[in-house]
Amino acid sequence: MSKAFTRESDTDDDEGEGAPAAAPVPGGKNYITRAGYQRLRSELLGLIDDERPKIVEIVHWAASNGDRSENGDYLYGKKRLREIDRRIRFLTRRMEIAEVVDTSLHFGGDQVFFGATVTYADHEGEETTVTILGVDEADSAQGQISWVSPVARALLKARVGDVVRLMVPGGAQDLEVLSVDYPDPAESQGL
Structure with missing residues (x-):
């Protein structure tokens, strides 16, 4: 037809x-x-x-x-x-x-919430920086991940210095949270 x-x-x-x-x-x-x-x-x-x-x-x-x-x-x-x-x-x-979500509300905090830019180290000591954003705005090529991704879910609510466990196909992997940053409230007012 x-x-x-x-x-x-x-x-x-x-x-x-x-x-x-x-x-x-x-x-x-x-x-x-x-x-x-x-x-x-x-x-x-x-x-x-x-x-x-x-x-x-x-x-x-x-x-x-x-x-x-x-x-x-x-x-x-x-x-x-x-x-x-x-x-x-x-x-x-x-x-x-x-x-x-106003991500600047957590400015200066050390706990991971939506909108955080997080630097973490894996078990080999390799550092990675990601920003946790919404499903419709995340772009992995720019280091942005969705808040529903496995890495983001493992990192959410962790604090600087915490070690979190990420389940990957090859088993569990430990990630250490090195830093947490949020946008400055003064900069976000211009949006």
């Missing part, structure tokens, strides 16, 4: 190129920093106010040209509109359940 005669299911609606699969969040909480929430909001508004209207205009123009079956601008535009709409729905749902 041709793809033209198949119906997109609701389960395919929120996955694919336009929206990453939503990570499971324990208890339905979606903790996020103020800066992370602002990035999601900016992306959503950019899609709604800028990108979607431009694509709608292109599709309208392409549709007015006649034969739509071989009109690349029309076909690509319709596909791109579906991707944009899918991403808009995803961002809207994620923002509805988001709980914005």
Whole structure:
């Protein structure tokens, strides 16, 4: 059967190129920093106010040209509109359940909570620095991990000097917390 005669299911609606699969969040909480929430909001508004209207205009123009079956601008535009709409729905749902956390409240503290930048050493003495952020804002390439990741879960509530146990596929691994830092409240007021 041709793809033209198949119906997109609701389960395919929120996955694919336009929206990453939503990570499971324990208890339905979606903790996020103020800066992370602002990035999601900016992306959503950019899609709604800028990108979607431009694509709608292109599709309208392409549709007015006649034969739509071989009109690349029309076909690509319709596909791109579906991707944009899918991403808009995803961002809207994620923002509805988001709980914005002021990470600067723990400034100066030595205990690991959401928003902390933690330096720890593994059993070989190798030091690693990570920032514990929300599921929707963590970027491992920048040393940011989700608060639901195994490393973050092992580190949460530990203090400087504590040794925590991380369960890994090869067995247990001990991590020593070397330092804990939080954003300065004066800097976070500018967001």
